[in-house]
Amino acid sequence: MKAFILYFKHRSLTTNQLLLLTCSYIVFVLNGPFLNKAVTAVTALQDYNVLFLLSLPIFLLSLSIIIQGVLAFKLIIKPLLILTILSSSLIFYSTLNYGTIFDYTMVQNTIETDSAELMSYVNLYAISFIFITGVIPALLIYLVRINYKPFYQEVWSRIKLFGVCISTVLLIAIFFYSNYASVGRNNKQLINYITPYKMVDASAKFVKKQYFYSPLEFKILDTAPSIERESTKKHVTVMVLGETARAQNFSLNGYEKPTNQFTEKLxxxxxxQMSSCGTATAVSVPCMFSRLDKQHYDKRTATAQQNVVDLIHLAGADVLWISNNNGSCKGVCSRVKTEKIAPNKTNPLCDGEYCFDEALLSPLSIKLNQLSSENTLIVLHMIGSHGPTYFKRYPSDHILFTPDCRSDIQNCTEEQLVNSYDNTIAYTDFVLSKIINQLDRLADKENIETSLLYISDHGESLGESGAYLHGLPYAFAPKEQTHVPMIYWSDAQQTDLSLNCLNTISDSPLTHDNVFDAMLSVMSVRTKVYTSDNDPFIHCKSQSAIARTTVDTSSQKEAKL
Known part of the structure; x- marks a missing residue:
């Protein structure tokens, strides 16, 4: 190692040579996923130009040199190139192994992720990969000496280098413009794989939007919502917010493995047919509870107005948010009472970083035994099926499908990976059955109306088409990441909603856009921002319940955003 360091400490390069070598490494190695997908897109055409195909890496190299060269000043060139190499290595690893794309949503999701979740991605393979592809090249840049020329000579040499690169870009554009336009138009996702420039662009947009825009004035959607229920009984709804559960792995939806053996009996x-608003928690959770629909959703706008939890609380319901998800509620619960499950090792359900979702049952039981309001909403935020360490989401006595993946997913077979994921779904089902049993006992003992609504925030890829985990841009995300489960249950005494009727519409297409009105409907909240056309339960409610929840058409039009 010492000889290695001494060897490179005695090597010297000009600034242009260092730029050329570094950018070549970024383009031809760290942009491997982009080049591979670009080649696949081009060669899929019936008639493609081989010269156009060969121009792709040259075009990218020329642009990369121009971008890096603009900031290649004496004092910052090495730190800049080292930072570029290290960040590109991280992106290269994530894209190669998980199919991750660092667009705006992924940057937001990464920044809002807690340290425990980030550490779940750290393993020996990841460390070795990044050390070889990132740390060693960065060390070489640090060690090599740069022969700086006098200022005017340095500027002139840079101008000449830029001249060559710009000429190359223009020549390629002249001869192959139609090819680039055609491939780009039909494969818009390709630009998301350009490393590290897509991430830099997304990060700049995120910082600008989060820290440089003045905060919006908080918008009150309704100052006087109310709860109007025909029954004089107390009412309790538990809304279970799932994590990373995909609908196709639920046997309730036709999956061949018995992943719902507990709830199917209840x-x-x-x-x-429920679709998510996003492919990551940072988008899906606030979008799901917002009056804004997926098409118009914007986090900044959604954060600056009442969400459905706020309205239910303002209507007079006692609202409690209990979280077993370190990713927090993404601002949704910021104006209601919250509890967070502490992952203390003294709790047999916790390991110091995470807790199994059974840990939600104890605080739920305490709350159900201490009801202080006629109407109560309890939101339970699960850790669910969050990867990549799926085996940490279920206890050893809940291993239903074997062999499962008990290590990093890169070291597991497809069968092991799917079995591990299915075990998380089966364990979620077990926890849901325990919650339903608590609610059923409460209904029998205290003569209280109870109901449960379970919805996952987004789905998960398990290697289909080479994609893993979640977070791909929604425009071309696979259905595994957007098709999510939704489950409803109510006790036999519930009069407002007919389960038999709900079964007849259970195959109707729904999205997270329906959640806002569905929750208002279940809680019998009357508000001017309720939209009956968006309520999936409207056709199965008693006529008196519909009349109590719905406001007149003119009020709805007034309340539209």
Whole structure:
């Protein structure tokens, strides 16, 4: 190692040579996923130009040299290139192994992720990969000496280098413009794989939007919502917010493995055609609870107005948010009472970093035994099926499908990976059955109306088409990441909603856009921002319940955003 260091400490390069070598490494090695997908897109054409194909890496190299060269000043060139190499290595690893794309949403999701979740991605393979592809090249840049020329000579040499690169870009554009336009138009996702420039662009947009825009004035959607229920009984709804569960792995939806053997015996209704608002928690959770629909959703706008939890609380319901998800509620619960499950090792359900979702049952039981309001909403935020360490989401006595993946997913077979994931779904089902049993006992003992609504935030890829985990841009995300489960249950005494009726519409297409009005409907909240056309339960409610929840058409039009 010492000889290695001494050898490179005695090597010297000009600034242009260092730029050329570094950018070549970034383009031809760290942009491997982009080049591979670009080649696949081009060669899929019936008639493609081989010269156009060969121009792709040259075009990218020329642009890379121009971008890096603009900031290649004496004092910052090495730190800049080292930072570029290290960040590119991280992106290269994530894209190569998980299919991750660092667009705006992924940057947001990464920044909002807690340290425990980030550490779940750290393993020996990841460390070795990044050390070889990132740390060693960065060390070489640090060690090599740069022969700086006098200022005017340095500037002139840079101008000449830029001249060559710009000429190359223009020549390629002249001869192959139609090819680039055609491939780019039909494969818009390709630009997301350009390392590290897509991430730099997304990061700049995120910083600008989060820290440089003045905060919006908080918008009150309704100052006086109310709860109007025909029954004089107390009412409790538990809304379970799932994590990373995909609908196709639920046996309630036709999956061949018995992943729902507990809830299928309890008379639940599974809505099999639910689509998520996003492919990551940072988008899906606030979007799901917002009056804004997926098409118009913007985090900044959504954060600056009442969400459905706020309205239910303002209407007079006692609202409690209990979280077993370190990713927090993404601002949704910031104006209601919250509890967070502490992952203390003294709790047999916790390992110091995470807790199994059974840990939610104790605080739920305490709350159910201490009801202080006629109407109560309890939101339970699960850790669910969050990867990549799926085996940490279920206890050893809940291993239903074997062999499962008990290590890093890169070291597991497809069968082991799917079995591990299915075990997380089966364990979620077990926890849901425990919650339903608590609610059922409460209904029998205290003569209280109870209901449960379970919805996952987004799905998960398990290697289909080479994609793993979640977070791909929604425009071309696979259905595994957007098709999510939704389950509803109510006790036999519930009069407002007919389970038999709900079963007849359980295959209707729904999205997270329906959640806002569905929750208002379940809680019998009357508000001017309720939209009956968006309520999936409207056709199965009693006529008196519909009348109590719905406001007149003119009020709805007034309340539209």
């Amino acid at each position: 008379g639940v209704v599974s809505f099999s």
